[in-house]
Amino acid sequence: MSDWSTVLFRKSSRSSTNGGQCVEVGFRPGLVAVRDSKCPAGGLIVLPATTWAEALSALQTS
Template identity: 80%
Template sequence: MTDWSSVAFRKSSRSSTNGGECVEVAFRPGLVAVRDSKCPDRGLVELPASAWTAFLKSV
């Protein structure tokens, strides 16, 4: 697994500001990480950038 500690995560534009469901993403060459912004220390999901692109196209 990649070390993501020095990479800036961005919160989803769909996240609410009142404690609702929040998702953050970060990017490295060829990789994407997704985590819960309310519990960032609980870990993340790391996937190939191609899988992230396919996910975005499907939603």
């Protein structure tokens, strides 16, 4: 797996600001990583960028 320690992660605009459920995403060429902002060292879900795009598209049409 790629080293994600230097990647800038962004918090989802849909995450709450009062300590609720927060998701962050980071991007590398061809890959997207998702993590819990409250526990960034807790692990990542790494997806191909195409899978990430398909998931976002499916959510937008739901």
